[in-house]
Amino acid sequence: MPKQTFFNLEPEKRRAIIDAAVREFARQPFEQASLTKIVESCGIAKGSMYQYFEDKKDLYLYIVDLAYEQKKSYVSRAFALAGDIFTVLNEYYRLSYQFALDHPLLHQVANMFWDSRAEELCTELEKGRLSRAKDFAQVLQEAMEQGTVNDRLDPEAVFFVYHAVGKELIDHFHQGCNDHFLQQVLDVLKYGLAARD
């Protein structure tokens, strides 16, 4: 958590710091991102940064949190959608894609976070994964009870597959990814490879 001093700052200065940090953390993972470059880029003294944050990790987690909050506000309405699980998933990834288009830097920050290898970040990583799993698990369970989804499948394996594909999709948003391809990928997940009788 940032120190109180940070929140006492004039808003435009706070913004400048956040923007510079977002720019840097969007470019590379935590370990390779440079605090020095951030302070140079927003024109404050290195020492000042330590008036606002405990250390580099503190700043990083604050920025990642911001990115995820923004993304959540974009994407969560998919789960409120009327319609079956396929409609929901479709909308979920469509909104994720839209978010990546509208906020490419925030998208990259959130995206880069998953590649973190630092042990200190692993607990945070797991927390994020679980919170995402919760929404998904609920929609999935309802769909299985209603018979929309094949109820012989292992819910954990289903989540695993969708998580993997979602991650890869989101990873490739920056390379451009049209609605049609997204649709095709979701179709593969929906129908599976096996030919229908």
Added chain:
Amino acid sequence: MPKQTFFNLEPEKRRAIIDAAVREFARQPFEQASLTKIVESCGIAKGSMYQYFEDKKDLYLYIVDLAYEQKKSYVSRAFALAGDIFTVLNEYYRLSYQFALDHPLLHQVANMFWDSRAEELCTELEKGRLSRAKDFAQVLQEAMEQGTVNDRLDPEAVFFVYHAVGKELIDHFHQGCNDHFLQQVLDVLKYGLAARD
């Protein structure tokens, strides 16, 4: 490519260098791995390393190549298997898992490689992806022609999904992953989420 000097070395010395490099590159991605630690760990002078390799990247790509060659020799026999595409995929991931168990360090090296963000490595990355895609694409095409696989699916999307899930599976091998779970995941891919009529 290593310089000739490297291949003139006594085999045990060459091994020591390779082993030390594998150990380091298994721990973290290219940018964070330390040449200094590698030379310390195998007890040669820093300068010597530059008699054998052009630079850090040269050493790295050589090691990654070794890891992939080893893995390929483990895994490729899956594609020669008699049986439908599902048998092949099953065996492919089973062998991948076996490889990760038998050569955890090589597995980590190959695995870590995919997370590289360095622009200089991107061409290499793409090359690896394509070569993997080729084997897969062939098996898939045959399966579609034979009617084993739903031929209304987009082959590119299918590859995308299987690549994503494979990556994630392989990522999670080190956390333990039993045959049963593997089977469940492949079932999700095979049958899809949608309930069968």
Added chain:
DNA sequence: TCCTCATGTGACCACCCGGTCATATCTTAC
């Protein structure tokens, strides 16, 4: 024995990093 040439070496270079701290400046209250 001596010259040559390939190989080995580690001190050294320039550069970058996260983090600190004595000091300067600004704000507020009396």
Added chain:
DNA sequence: GTAAGATATGACCGGGTGGTCACATGAGGA
């Protein structure tokens, strides 16, 4: 006006990095 407290600063620290180079050591041939 001045004392007190909060905030800003950037030179500096110890430590790490990839890469270099003048020199030492080795082997082979004349």
